[in-house]
Amino acid sequence: MQKISYQLTERIGEIQLPKSLGFGLIFTDHVFEMDYDPEAGWHNAAIKPLRNMNMHPATMFIHYGQAIFEGLKAFKTINGDTVIFRPEKHLERLNNSARRMCIPEIDVPFVLNALTELISIEKDWIPTKEGEALYIRPFMFGSDPVLGVRPATQYKLIILLSPVGAYYPEGFKPVKILAQDKYVRAVRKGLGDCKTPANYAASLLATEEARRQGFTQVLWMDGVEQKYLEEVGTMNIFVRFKNEIATPKLTGSILPGITRASVIQILKDWEMNVTERLISMEEVISEYKQGNVLGMFGTGTAAIISAIGMMTYKDLVMNFDCGKPGDLAVKLFDKLTSIHYGKTEDEYNWLVNVEKKGIEAG
Numbered sequence: 436m437q438k439i440s441y442q443l444t445e446r447i448g449e450i451q452l453p454k455s456l457g458f459g460l461i462f463t464d465h466v467f468e469m470d471y472d473p474e475a476g477w478h479n480a481a482i483k484p485l486r487n488m489n490m491h492p493a494t495m496f497i498h499y500g501q502a503i504f505e506g507l508k509a510f511k512t513i514n515g516d517t518v519i520f521r522p523e524k525h526l527e528r529l530n531n532s533a534r535r536m537c538i539p540e541i542d543v544p545f546v547l548n549a550l551t552e553l554i555s556i557e558k559d560w561i562p563t564k565e566g567e568a569l570y571i572r573p574f575m576f577g578s579d580p581v582l583g584v585r586p587a588t589q590y591k592l593i594i595l596l597s598p599v600g601a602y603y604p605e606g607f608k609p610v611k612i613l614a615q616d617k618y619v620r621a622v623r624k625g626l627g628d629c630k631t632p633a634n635y636a637a638s639l640l641a642t643e644e645a646r647r648q649g650f651t652q653v654l655w656m657d658g659v660e661q662k663y664l665e666e667v668g669t670m671n672i673f674v675r676f677k678n679e680i681a682t683p684k685l686t687g688s689i690l691p692g693i694t695r696a697s698v699i700q701i702l703k704d705w706e707m708n709v710t711e712r713l714i715s716m717e718e719v720i721s722e723y724k725q726g727n728v729l730g731m732f733g734t735g736t737a738a739i740i741s742a743i744g745m746m747t748y749k750d751l752v753m754n755f756d757c758g759k760p761g762d763l764a765v766k767l768f769d770k771l772t773s774i775h776y777g778k779t780e781d782e783y784n785w786l787v788n789v790e791k792k793g794i795e796a797g
């Protein structure tokens with residue numbers, strides 16, 4: 436097993452976090468980095484000070500987008516422990532994205548140890564107010580300085596850490612969604628189930644147009660017929676019908692969310708009828724008109740649960756839960772955040788405790 440080298444900076448004075456943290460605006464002192472080339476494989480594993488990158492303008496990923504990333508969170512529990520939510524699932528998903536994008540896979544146990552090491556060094560950066568967290572952004576990209584269109588031969592992996600504020604600083608509020616069929620985010624057999632920049636680039640114009648019309652997010656429909664619900668903004672979606680809680684099945688164009696998987700598990704344990712299947716807009720409209728849609732919500736690492744208060748599709752405005760977050764969305768949000776902050780037992784073993792894990796990376 437390769438060794439991690441440490442180049443740590445001496446911090447002068449206390450960490451001063453601003454009152455309002457926002458999202459991804461400030462970064463901790465150190466990053467984890469690793470390089471890949473065909474001869475040495477992944478090597479040069481190091482925890483080092485955060486610095487600007489010095490890159491040749493022909494660096495491949497800038498031109499052809501051969502890059503992938505993850506997004507997960509570490510929390511300070513009410514007992515003062517430092518925990519990460521389901522990190523191995525995120526690193527496994529990073530490897531799924533790597534396979535699709537011709538990027539060499541990482542050794543998950545090794546990178547997980549490196550991550551826990553980095554977080555234990557940076558743990559004083561974890562904000563402690565309700566809803567706050569340390570956002571973890573691992574990313575990988577092809578770094579050859581060559582303009583030919585082909586997979587790179589050299590790669591870099593970097594893990595950045597950013598203290599982030601509560602997603603709902605003014606309380607858990609429902610959002611307004613525009614279901615549109617003018618643009619698609621991803622297509623089956625394309626890149627939709629990978630966390631790769633192209634999917635986010637594809638979503639920008641639709642999201643900007645929706646925001647200009649007063650909506651918070653876009654509801655994405657399938658890339659072929661724009662008939663089936665897929666995702667909402669950068670979240671997975673759940674529809675609460677009268678006798679069923681349905682979420683779109685993973686057809687290849689949907690990111691398999693870790694929060695989605697956690698919510699499915701919790702709902703099953705609450706003995707609720709949760710299904711993964713195709714959900715057409717036609718079905719949602721027809722059930723809504725009969726009073727059978729009790730609510731909708733999104734799931735994702737950033738917001739955890741996002742209640743949908745209103746959805747517009749063409750001329751139809753659908754309102755849910757009288758503008759308040761639905762009781763199921765609130766219950767799920769409370770359950771997941773109670774696990775994050777150690778307010779309830781981690782019955783699923785979803786948390787990795789950074790201190791207790793010890794330092795195995797050597």
Ligand SMILES: Cc1ncc(COP(=O)(O)O)c(C=O)c1O
Binds near residue numbers: 671690695736737
């Ligand atoms: C496109 C997209 N869908 C869904 C999700 C939710 O995934 P997770 O619950 O793993 O954060 C995310 C966020 O990572 C996303 O970017």
